[in-house]
Amino acid sequence: DTGVSQDPRHKITKRGQNVTFRCDPISEHNRLYWYRQTLGQGPEFLTYFQNEAQLEKSRLLSDRFSAERPKGSFSTLEIQRTEQGDSAMYLCASSLDWPARYEQYFGPGTRLTVT
Amino acid sequence: AQRVTQPEKLLSVFKGAPVELKCNYSYSGSPELFWYVQYSRQRLQLLLRHISRESIKGFTADLNKGETSFHLKKPFAQEEDSAMYYCALRDLYSGGGADGLTFGKGTHLIIQP
Numbered sequence: 001d002t003g004v005s006q007d008p009r010h011k012i013t014k015r016g017q018n019v020t021f022r023c024d025p026i027s028e029h030n031r032l033y034w035y036r037q038t039l040g041q042g043p044e045f046l047t048y049f050q051n052e053a054q055l056e057k058s059r060l061l062s063d064r065f066s067a068e069r070p071k072g073s074f075s076t077l078e079i080q081r082t083e084q085g086d087s088a089m090y091l092c093a094s095s096l097d098w099p100a101r102y103e104q105y106f107g108p109g110t111r112l113t114v115t
Numbered sequence: 116a117q118r119v120t121q122p123e124k125l126l127s128v129f130k131g132a133p134v135e136l137k138c139n140y141s142y143s144g145s146p147e148l149f150w151y152v153q154y155s156r157q158r159l160q161l162l163l164r165h166i167s168r169e170s171i172k173g174f175t176a177d178l179n180k181g182e183t184s185f186h187l188k189k190p191f192a193q194e195e196d197s198a199m200y201y202c203a204l205r206d207l208y209s210g211g212g213a214d215g216l217t218f219g220k221g222t223h224l225i226i227q228p
Contacts, residue, residue, distance in 0.1 A: 045215030
């Protein structure tokens, strides 16, 4: 296991199109997180899963965003009707659960450019 | 609401000089504080967390609840310390509820030879 992986690494799309990103966490990690990072900012939390259950969603996660983790392994993040403001780096992280839970291991990110 | 402030976007020091990266936070609950680092062309990784009270790569950070600060320090900077540093916070007792990290905007540390 080489760590958290994300696919694709780069995505260029036109405004109004839908895009989907995939995250594969470290295999034994049951917590999975999505963050968004724009230029000059730190990562901003979007949502997280414990196994297949989505336990928390940030107010940043508008109705156009949906995340799933159907079998408690990989996760997808879909953005519908993309806008230029969605251009960002989308980061995925995973961690173990309590009590040894707290290092979040980050993936390399998916850079989205909306033209 | 949680907030993490890193007042310096850029910090440049000479090799061998002491380094202090500032982090202040605002949170009404019990915070857990972290420092994450991102070296050039690498992914974000945990440097240290206040609960562990460890020294990693010569860096230390002490949580000061009175001043709501968690500054990162190193007595003698090395060129390989050049990176982006992010301070982050979460609720210490979230227990599966609110578990996302709140990050500051980051400080770009440059160590000059």
